[in-house]
Amino acid sequence: MMPGSSIGQMEINAAIADELLNTAPVGYVPPSAGKPRTRWARVFPALVLLLHALFFLAPLLTLARYSLQNVPAFLLGRETLFKKWSLKPLTMAFDHPSFGPALKLSLQLAVGTVAVTLLLLVPTAIWVHLRVPKARAMVEFFTVLPYMIPAIALVAGIIVIKPHARWFLNSDFSLIPFYVVLSLPFTYRSIDAGLRAIDLKTLVDASRSLGRGWAGTVLKVVIPNLRTSMISVSFLTAAVVIGEFTIADTLLKETLPRFQATFVGREPQAGYALNLLALLATTALFLLLSVLTRKRNPKRKTFEHRSAQLAAKGDLSS
Amino acid sequence: MTALDFISVRKTFGPNVALEGLDLDVKDGELITLLGPSGCGKTTALRIAAGFEFADSGAVLVGGADITRTPAHKRNMGMVFQSYSLFPNLTVANNIDFGLRTRKMHAADRHRRVGEMLELVELTKFADRYPHQLSGGQQQRVALARALAIQPRVLLLDEPLSALDAKVRTSLRDEIRRIQTEVGITTLFVTHDQEEALAISDRVCVMSQGNLEQLGTPTDVYRHPKTAFVARFVGSMNELPAEALGSGEVSVLDQRFAVPKAAKATTGERLHLLVRPEDLSLTTDGGFAGTVTSVTFQGASTLVGVRLDVLDRLVSVDVGQGAADHLSIGDRTAVVVDGSSAVCETV
Numbered sequence: 001m002m003p004g005s006s007i008g009q010m011e012i013n014a015a016i017a018d019e020l021l022n023t024a025p026v027g028y029v030p031p032s033a034g035k036p037r038t039r040w041a042r043v044f045p046a047l048v049l050l051l052h053a054l055f056f057l058a059p060l061l062t063l064a065r066y067s068l069q070n071v072p073a074f075l076l077g078r079e080t081l082f083k084k085w086s087l088k089p090l091t092m093a094f095d096h097p098s099f100g101p102a103l104k105l106s107l108q109l110a111v112g113t114v115a116v117t118l119l120l121l122v123p124t125a126i127w128v129h130l131r132v133p134k135a136r137a138m139v140e141f142f143t144v145l146p147y148m149i150p151a152i153a154l155v156a157g158i159i160v161i162k163p164h165a166r167w168f169l170n171s172d173f174s175l176i177p178f179y180v181v182l183s184l185p186f187t188y189r190s191i192d193a194g195l196r197a198i199d200l201k202t203l204v205d206a207s208r209s210l211g212r213g214w215a216g217t218v219l220k221v222v223i224p225n226l227r228t229s230m231i232s233v234s235f236l237t238a239a240v241v242i243g244e245f246t247i248a249d250t251l252l253k254e255t256l257p258r259f260q261a262t263f264v265g266r267e268p269q270a271g272y273a274l275n276l277l278a279l280l281a282t283t284a285l286f287l288l289l290s291v292l293t294r295k296r297n298p299k300r301k302t303f304e305h306r307s308a309q310l311a312a313k314g315d316l317s318s
Numbered sequence: 319m320t321a322l323d324f325i326s327v328r329k330t331f332g333p334n335v336a337l338e339g340l341d342l343d344v345k346d347g348e349l350i351t352l353l354g355p356s357g358c359g360k361t362t363a364l365r366i367a368a369g370f371e372f373a374d375s376g377a378v379l380v381g382g383a384d385i386t387r388t389p390a391h392k393r394n395m396g397m398v399f400q401s402y403s404l405f406p407n408l409t410v411a412n413n414i415d416f417g418l419r420t421r422k423m424h425a426a427d428r429h430r431r432v433g434e435m436l437e438l439v440e441l442t443k444f445a446d447r448y449p450h451q452l453s454g455g456q457q458q459r460v461a462l463a464r465a466l467a468i469q470p471r472v473l474l475l476d477e478p479l480s481a482l483d484a485k486v487r488t489s490l491r492d493e494i495r496r497i498q499t500e501v502g503i504t505t506l507f508v509t510h511d512q513e514e515a516l517a518i519s520d521r522v523c524v525m526s527q528g529n530l531e532q533l534g535t536p537t538d539v540y541r542h543p544k545t546a547f548v549a550r551f552v553g554s555m556n557e558l559p560a561e562a563l564g565s566g567e568v569s570v571l572d573q574r575f576a577v578p579k580a581a582k583a584t585t586g587e588r589l590h591l592l593v594r595p596e597d598l599s600l601t602t603d604g605g606f607a608g609t610v611t612s613v614t615f616q617g618a619s620t621l622v623g624v625r626l627d628v629l630d631r632l633v634s635v636d637v638g639q640g641a642a643d644h645l646s647i648g649d650r651t652a653v654v655v656d657g658s659s660a661v662c663e664t665v
Contacts, residue, residue, distance in 0.1 A: 202403040205370055206461075208390040209397040210417035210468060216391075220416075224407040303411040303445035307433065310426050 060279060067273035089273035093263060102259035105172055109255065110238040113179040117187050117237050118230060120180065125191045126222060129200050136192070143188035146181050151246045154178065158250055169251055178247050183240040187233045194229025235289045239282050320382070321346045321504035322367060322472050327376035329362055329528075336362040338528040339376065344472070349498050349505040351515040354525035355551065360508045363525075364474050367506060369393045380471050396465030396503075400477040402457040404449040410460050411436070411445040417468035435463035438497060455486040462494065466501060473498070473505040479514060491518055512552045516540060524548045546663035549592045556598060556633040558655070560591040560662070568657065571628055573606070575657035583662060592661040595621060595636035598653050600645075605654035608633075613645050624653055 065076055070084040093099055128139050146154075158169075158178070168174050200222070207217040223230070245257040260278070264271030301309075322344040329337040337359045344350045352360035365371040367378060369390030377386045385393055404413050414435050418428040436442040439459040449457055458478055465473060475494070479487045495518050498505050509515050515522050516536040524531045524539060524547075532544045543549035560568040562583035567574055568591060575591075583589060600622065611632065612623035620642040622635045635653060645651070 198406065199401050199403065202399050202401050203405060205368070205390070206397065206399060206403040206405070206464075207416070208370070209368055209393075209395055209474075210464070211391050211394070211420035213389075213391050216420070221405055225405070227407070300409075300446075303409075303432070303436075306429060310429055313426075 060276065063272055063276045063279075067269050067271075067276055089267075089270040090277060092267060092270035093274040093277075096259075096263065098254065098259055099263075102254050102256045105254060106242055106256035109173070109175055109179065110241040112173055112176045113183065113241050114234045114237045116176055117180050117183060117233060121188055121191050121233070122223070122226065122230070123218070125188065125195055126200070126218065129192075129195050130204065140188070140192065143184040145184075147185045151182070154181075155246055155250045158247065172253050175244075175248060175251065175253055175255070179237070179241050179244060182244065182247075183237045186236040186240070190229045190232045190236065191226065194226045198225050231289055231292050235285050238285065242278065242282070319346045320344065321348070321380065322506065323377075323379040323382075324363065324367075325377045325379065327363070327366060327373045327378065329359075329366060329371065329373050335528050337366070337373070340528075340530055342523060342530065342533065344504055344506060346504055347502045348520045349495070349507060349518060351507045351509060351519040351522050352525055353509060353512060353515040353522050353552070354531075355510060357527075358525040359528040360510075360525050361476060364476055364506060364508045367472065368395050368397050368474050394468065394471050395474055396468060396470030396472070397474040398458065398461045398465050398476065398478045400480050402449070402454070402461055402481070404457055404460055404464070406449050409446050409448055410441060410452070413449070413460055414464045414467050417464065421468065431467055435467045438466070438500075439463045439493075453486075454482050455490055458482065458490060459493070462497065466497070466503070470503070473503045475505065475507040477509055478507075479509070479511075487514075494518065516552070522552075524551060526551070541659055543661055546590070546592060546661055549661040554595060554634060555592045555661075556595065558591040558593065558629065558631070558633075559665075560589045562587040562589055562662075568662065570655065571606075573655070575655055575660075577657035577660050577662060579660065580657075580662045583664070588665040590663040590665060591655075591657070592663060593655055593657070594659065595634040597656045597659055598633060598635040599656070600624075600635055600637060600641075601652050601654050603652070605652035607650070607652045610645055610647055610649045610651055612647065613642055622651075624651060626653065 065071075065081075066073060067089055068085055068087065069076065069080070070086055071080050124139075128135055162169055203221055203225070204217050207221040208214075212220060243257060244255070245261060248255040248258050249261070256278070260271060260274055263274065320343045322342075324340045324342040327337055327340040328335075340359070340363055342350070342363075352363055354360050362371060366373050369385070369388060369392075373386060377384055379385065380393070404410075405416065408416065411432050414432045415428055418431055423431070432445075433442070436445055439462060441456060441459055441463070444452060444456060444460075449460070452460065458481075461478070478494070479491055482490060491514055494507075507515075507518060516539070519536055521533060522536055522539045523533045526547050532539055532548045534542075539548060539552055543552060549555050558570050560570045560577075560580075562568055562580055562585055563574065564583075564585040566576055566578050566581040568577045568580045568583075568589060569575075570591060577591065580589065606626045606628060608624040608626040610622060611625050612621075614621040614623070618639060620637050620639070622637055622642050622645060623632060624635055625632050633653060
């Protein structure tokens with residue numbers, strides 16, 4: 001028999017397939033769909049969420065009470081829960097002359113570290129994925145090293161090179177390379193996961209076959225599809241920079257964590273109020289991260305709308 | 319006129335030879351399929367045409383111009399991949415627009431072209447959807463529209479139907495052929511599915527281990543395979559042990575057949591006789607006696623498995639519609655061989 005279908009069969013196939021093709025795909029249906037959920041199955045996720053919330057909120061609440069209530073620590077109890085709350089300890093930190101410059105430096109370092117990290121890691125990760133995929137495991141191992149090597153070892157290294165690199169280490173921004181290395185375990189993995197989630201090789205090939213060179217492909221295809229990873233990297237890096245103390249202290253840089261440490265020594269209550277604020281700011285950053293990574297452009301014009309616009313301008317007349 | 323030419327193209331990956339001097343010319347408006355098993359070099363040939371790989375030696379010409387060393391983004395080739403390859407961050411319309419934007423076309427012209435392409439693949443109402451909101455078949459049609467939008471010199475299709483289910487595959491296959499004929503674009507299609515290749519192509523290029531085994535029309539390749547590899551790979555074959563008798567005759571045990579392709583075999587040479595299931599028939603008188611081992615209904619025909627008594631060999635016989643209705647497993651029957659299209663392989 002000669003492979004292939006008769007004309008009649010082909011038409012039937014085409015009709016069936018046309019219907020299949022023009023039907024919007026049905027959303028993913030989990031295997032458990034339709035089965036009644038037990039009470040335990042309904043309660044369990046809520047319980048886990050509650051435990052996590054407690055784990056996160058209890059220390060914050062305790063810190064808030066210690067730093068923002070004008071009540072001696074040994075009197076902090078249920079009966080004093082709503083007494084003598086004040087935001088004054090927070091303003092004490094803001095009023096300190098070293099606070100502004102320390103915050104500014106930390107924010108500058110955060111921006112610089114994010115920029116260097118992205119400029120260094122995105123092309124490297126793309127190159128590794130496309131050209132030397134076999135080296136992925138090795139690169140991943142190297143990026144995890146800052147996790148395994150204690151910060152004090154890094155500090156010891158800095159002390160050794162300090163006499164030979166004063167010209168570099170004198171600058172406040174000399175912290176940036178150290179912060180890039182410190183945040184590598186989080187940042188590389190995030191970019192790597194983003195690249196694994198897309199079919200990078202095929203997308204790059206598709207873009208090139210459509211006329212984009214390497215630079216255009218990276219800018220127009222790869223980076224837009226790494227948006228979520230890159231936002232994650234930015235916030236994770238910023239969080240590392242804003243919380244890092246050891247290296248900044250070794251190099252005597254007046255960053256926010258260093259200011260916090262000295263300020264806590266002088267004004268414990270106001271110092272902890274500042275710590276509380278830093279924690280809340282970090283939490284807010286992560287909430288912002290989750291919102292930003294989900295957002296789609298609601299103002300995007302539809303194809304039909306664009307057709308109408310061009311027709312109105314008379315541009316669509318052939 | 320030749321639109322795409324491979325001239326003695328050789329490509330190796332380390333010690334592995336992917337292409338061993340491929341010579342192939344694709345004529346203007348023609349659809350040629352590169353057919354072969356995994357690792358035969360068909361995808362390598364396609365990627366060399368696209369510019370994703372460069373040949374170690376030899377040349378690739380498009381419309382007579384040498385593009386052997388031209389980078390992929392300057393070749394103006396449209397390519398459709400097995401894994402859809404739509405840009406996930408762009409809508410259907412923007413995916414199709416991608417290549418046009420690269421060519422810095424005027425916005426209105428781009429918009430018009432996108433509209434035409436959406437109409438061509440019948441997806442106008444899906445213009446604002448994202449790839450993840452489409453089925454596999456729809457995504458592949460968008461990929462086809464995107465590749466055609468740039469008006470490429472050659473359309474390259476790398477197993478575009480492999481990831482689809484059977485019904486959608488058949489429909490999209492016919493649609494690709496319709497669009498290819500309508501647009502009149504020169505097309506190189508890669509597949510390992512012989513049925514797909516025979517159904518869609520003007521010519522089929524069967525490849526094995528980096529070599530071109532046979533290039534011909536689907537009928538040629540199927541009815542007149544030049545090598546035992548082509549005979550075995552395209553369609554199914556029965557193998558019978560035979561001996562050349564000279565003058566285009568062979569014997570299988572005590573039976574003699576005229577086999578034109580055995581004309582060059584020397585008398586007494588031991589052969590494998592390769593016969594298509596449709597070149598065998600069932601009879602009650604003469605032939606090789608055997609027992610029915612399976613009866614497989616295939617719609618337009620029925621495939622009957624018969625274990626031959628004398629050769630202790632299982633053969634498949636393709637009988638017409640209704641001809642096997644009376645047969646059941648265990649029945650006694652006999653098989654007659656028509657050697658006119660059979661292929662001989664020296665043992």
